[in-house]
Amino acid sequence: VWVCRCHCRVLLSRTAGRLRARRGLATGPETHFGFQTVTEEERREKIYRVFESVAKKYDVMNDSMTLGIHRVWKDILMHKMNPSPGTLLLDVAGGTGDIAFRFINYVCSVRERQLQRKLKHHQNLSWQEIFESYQKDKFNSLGDSQVVVCDINREMLKVGKQKAQHLGYCEGLSWVLGNAEELPFDNDKFDVYTIAFGIRNVTRIDLALQEAYRVLKPGGRFLCLEFSHVSNPLLSRLYDLYSFQVIPVLGEVIAGDWKSYQYLVESIRRFPPQEELKAMIEDAGFFKVDYENLNFGVVAIHSGFKL
């Protein structure tokens, strides 16, 4: 029944698009919003409104939809990144700050281990030297690492900032309002660029990839964590069933917002599969582009280097 509904909606929206064109209304380049066809401008607006309305319940919904597995996915992303202290991270579409907080935790623990090793080396320092080294390192628990969280949506950033305060993250974090297709940063600034579950919502993915290339330092790394395509047919059917039957219902029950979560699952279906995204990343100029499937392709991590 639900599948029928989706198809109907597709038919309707297609005719609507054609009607619009015939009436000579402002069309602009056409793109998709879930299974609907809209103009690019309309798409940006609709997506903005989606995230505006889900912002407060975003984390809760993530946990319930993915049964908490999204935390594991994000941890795996962080391990793959393996940042060393002194890394400058740009987290785009980072909204509520999940990646940023994990980055800070990771870098802090690496830094602690570094300091311990340094201490073990210097076994015969004078008391004065030990005191000075403690002073120096105490105020540098992050080792000069920094993360900039950039998001196009004010509401998501607000939620993120509140979370940071609540969890006690103050150092090394900045929050910037910006569009992934046109980042407000200079060239060659960042060591790592991540976009976790955000690139799906970008209207012009190629522009976002070009911007990513631009703001990364030479040698910098691009990492993208995103829902992708499940190739196994049995799993794919189960996954579709879960996506279209369970998730919008959860959305209505928990967040009171059916449509936004309907958009979510539709946008996942419309997003390019692993190989295609890999080709797009290579087109933007990245090298050593590779992807890793998590959970049989439900989620994939794409990685590329600016060389």
Place this chain on the structure above:
Amino acid sequence: VRCQHSPPLRALQASAVLRRASDEHKKEPLTSSSQQHFDSPPAGHQPEEEPQGPHSSYTGQGGQESEDYESEEQLQHRILTAALEFVPEHGWTAEAIAEGAKTLGLSVAAAGMFHSDGSELILHFVSECNTKLSKLLEKEQKLVQLGEAEKKPIDEFLRHAVEARLRMLIPYIEKWPQALSVLLLPRNIPSSLNLLTSMIDDIWHYAGDQSTDFNWYTRRAVLTGIYNTTELVMMQDSSPDFEDTWRFLENRVADAMTMSNTASQVQSTGEAVVQGLMGAAVTVSNAETSRAVR
């Protein structure tokens, strides 16, 4: 949806590191050319030319190879070489690789290209040492051929080669045990074994065919044993300039030589015994027949 961006946009990006070779991914020669690094020598970009320069890595399609582009592998080699200088401090780790990348002007994130346990760094180092050893032995062989040096007897040659190779470990000796354990990981065993055997083969090749009555496999196994045990002794050696290690090496090589002599002795004794037995058998059978005849 795959988009072709206009080349002029990309021409503005000067890739600070990779002088990129056109490869299978890039369909337009123009796109790859505009991505090149403009510091390179004026030989510059020749999209349609075929000449394979000394630096070119592999041919793209249609001869779109340019002479002075480097490949990702070459860049990775450069990073690993630069990382070696940080190994005494950081060990064979991704941190050392990150520091190495920094010295080349790259971001520390470039270390993400390699495995986080430093396997590639260690394998790169071993391979470089083996190359150095080959060059050294080749040079010495040339000197011998030109008559400027005397040919060493086999045991001295082996000692010299193994010592030269082990001395290359001295700057990294503190962290070498860690490297050995990484080389023994199942994932790395094929490569590390390969490197080891090719080095041993190299040494025997330059030792010439001073026959020691061993067959080829035995020779390989003997020298591998000598090399490995000496390496382990070196890890624990605290004598000045590793004298104990070199003395151990001397003894092991002497053992190997004695063993070869013993083996040949055993062989000739064996032959003599067999001949004796055959002779006895013939004599006995003759005695039987003659008795029978009588």
